Amino acid sequence: MRRETIRLADGRELIYFNESDNTDRSSAVDRRDLPPPPAASQLRYDPLTDEWIAVAAHRQTRTMLPPPDECPLCPSTPDRSTEIPAGDYDVVVFENRFPSFSGRAEDSYPELTPLNPVRPADGRCEVVCFTSDHNSSFASLSPTRVRTVIDALADRTRALAEISGVEQVFCFENRGTEIGVTLHHPHGQIYAYPFITPRTSATLIAAARHAKATGGNLFADLVEAERKAGTRIVAENEHWTAFVPAAARWPFEIFVAPRRIVADLPGLTSAEADAFGPLYLDVLRRFDGLFGIPMPYIAAWHQAPVRTGRDVSHLYLQLFTIRRGRNKLKYLAGSESGMGVFVNDILPEQAAMMLREAR
Numbered sequence: 037m038r039r040e041t042i043r044l045a046d047g048r049e050l051i052y053f054n055e056s057d058n059t060d061r062s063s064a065v066d067r068r069d070l071p072p073p074p075a076a077s078q079l080r081y082d083p084l085t086d087e088w089i090a091v092a093a094h095r096q097t098r099t100m101l102p103p104p105d106e107c108p109l110c111p112s113t114p115d116r117s118t119e120i121p122a123g124d125y126d127v128v129v130f131e132n133r134f135p136s137f138s139g140r141a142e143d144s145y146p147e148l149t150p151l152n153p154v155r156p157a158d159g160r161c162e163v164v165c166f167t168s169d170h171n172s173s174f175a176s177l178s179p180t181r182v183r184t185v186i187d188a189l190a191d192r193t194r195a196l197a198e199i200s201g202v203e204q205v206f207c208f209e210n211r212g213t214e215i216g217v218t219l220h221h222p223h224g225q226i227y228a229y230p231f232i233t234p235r236t237s238a239t240l241i242a243a244a245r246h247a248k249a250t251g252g253n254l255f256a257d258l259v260e261a262e263r264k265a266g267t268r269i270v271a272e273n274e275h276w277t278a279f280v281p282a283a284a285r286w287p288f289e290i291f292v293a294p295r296r297i298v299a300d301l302p303g304l305t306s307a308e309a310d311a312f313g314p315l316y317l318d319v320l321r322r323f324d325g326l327f328g329i330p331m332p333y334i335a336a337w338h339q340a341p342v343r344t345g346r347d348v349s350h351l352y353l354q355l356f357t358i359r360r361g362r363n364k365l366k367y368l369a370g371s372e373s374g375m376g377v378f379v380n381d382i383l384p385e386q387a388a389m390m391l392r393e394a395r
Contacts, residue, residue, distance in 0.1 A: 037187055044119070046070040048131035053188045055126045055180070064112070064121035073133065075142045077157035079230070088231050090136050090157045098134035100218050104170055109221035111168050120165065127184045128165045129192055129226070135161035137227060139199070157230065158201045162192060164224040172222050173330070174209060175320035182313030189226070189337070190301040190309075196228040197342045204229045204236060204341045207301070212332025214358060214365060224335070232341050239338070243348035255350035256297050268388040271318050275311040278319050280388040285378040287360035288326065288387050290319055293352035299340035300351055319355065325394035327362040 038054040045066040052061045077092035099108055108119045120128055131138075137159030145154040166174055166185055177185070193205045209224035210217050232240075246254035259277055262268055268280040270290055278292045292315065294308050304312075323331040334356055340349030358366045360381050371377045 037184060039191070042066075042121070044068075044070070044121075044130065046073055046133075048073060048133070050120070050128065050130035051188075051191075052122065052125055053127040053129070053184055053191070055184055059126075061122040061125065064123070066117065066121045068117045073131075073138065073140060074135075076138045076140045077136055078145055079155050079157045080148065081151075081153045083151045085234075087234050092134075092136045092157070095134045095136065098218060101213070101220065104220075107170055107219065107221050109163070109165050109219055109223055110170050119163070120168075125165065125168050126181070127167075127188050129162050129188055132161040132163050132225070137161050137229065159228040159230045160196055160199060160202070160226075161228070162196075162226040164188060164192075164207075164226060166222045166224065170221050173211070173320075174222055174335075175317060175324060177313075177317070179310075179313035179317065182317065183309055185224075186301065186304070186309045186312060190304065192226050193300055193339065194302050196226065199228060201230045202228045202342060203232050203344070205300075205339060206233070207337040207339075209333075209335040211334075212330065214332040215334060232344060236338070236341060236345075240341075240345040240348060243345070243350075247348050253297050253348065253350055255293065255352060259291075259293050259295070267385050270322065270388055270391045271315055273311055273315050275308045276315045278315060280384045280391070282384055284356075284380055284384040284387065286356035286358065287366050287380065287382045288323065288331075288391065289354070289356035289384075290391070291352050291354055292316060292319065293350065298351045299346050299349050301337065301339060303351065316353070319391075322391045322394040323355070323357065326390060327359070329362065331357050332359060333357045 038057045038059060040052040040062045042050050042062055044050055045068045074094040077090050079088045080091055082089055110118055111124050112118045112121050119130060137157045139158055141156035145156065148154060166177060189207045196202055196205045206227045207224065243254040262279045263277060268282060270280060271278045276292060276294055278290050280289060281291055298304055323333060336354045338352050338354060340346040360366045366381065371379055
């Protein structure tokens with residue numbers, strides 16, 4: 037893989053991840069007349085939950101479901117310049133034009149109350165384009181391309197972890213208008229947070245408690261327990277296991293985890309990175325095969341934080357959908373949204389069986 041870095045017209049960084057060492061896209065220039073990137077968003081503290089809330093008002097103006105001939109993630113042409121100056125690409129990563137987190141802090145932030153401090157939403161947000169083919173999907177990628185994506189995510193995880201103040205790097209993909217995507221082109225995102233997220237904080241507490249009681253790694257022990265039970269396994273190979281968690285929150289939810297304890301994407305061996313693609317592509321095709329229509333989903337990589345809890349962490353991909361039937365969606369209503377208590381409409385064992393049988 038050959039890596040090339042350029043700057044867009046407004047100064048944002050863009051990186052080409054080329055599958056051929058002979059490819060050179062660095063000469064393509066962004067000729068657009070762009071305004072400067074927005075200042076960093078605000079982080080407002082919620083003392084009731086001990087959480088930071090990002091307020092990013094500039095994101096109201098971001099591009100919303102443009103027609104294919106106006107897609108900003110397609111390669112540029114002589115007649116139209118996009119976010120990617122080159123006329124084609126394999127995998128490309130660039131700074132989000134409408135970021136929730138960035139290093140461009142303003143001089144001052146408002147004072148709210150003594151209990152609600154405000155600080156800049158430092159960090160970084162990046163877009164990851166998986167393919168130049170607008171009409172493709174992650175499930176349509178080749179295993180070779182998936183490996184390139186994994187290498188790009190590992191590269192960016194390492195780089196973003198070195199930014200001062202970044203505490204956690206989160207790689208993810210949103211797919212489908214039901215999920216809330218604003219661009220149809222196959223792409224993912226990377227968030228570099230200036231704090232450890234609530235989900236990860238809770239997981240670290242549970243993992244530390246398990247390690248103290250048993251000496252084991254909580255997630256690794258969970259994977260082994262699921263493999264022994266067998267009833268919720270969807271697919272596996274020498275290096276990875278895909279299973280529906282026994283306490284699944286979502287109608288159809290799968291964890292894809294390496295057999296070996298790995299803290300983050302940069303920690304994967306070459307063999308593990310190669311083995312991920314064939315298994316994950318099989319899982320995604322089963323998702324689409326459940327109801328015979330493209331499945332909306334979120335694919336979320338859970339990685340160890342940059343500095344905290346790495347000794348008890350374990351890398352895994354969480355794949356889930358809000359679709360609970362061909363014409364039914366799972367809405368986060370009163371219990372889920374108000375109290376954070378999930379009520380799953382489908383028995384996890386039944387979901388696993390349906391996924392095993394899907395084609």
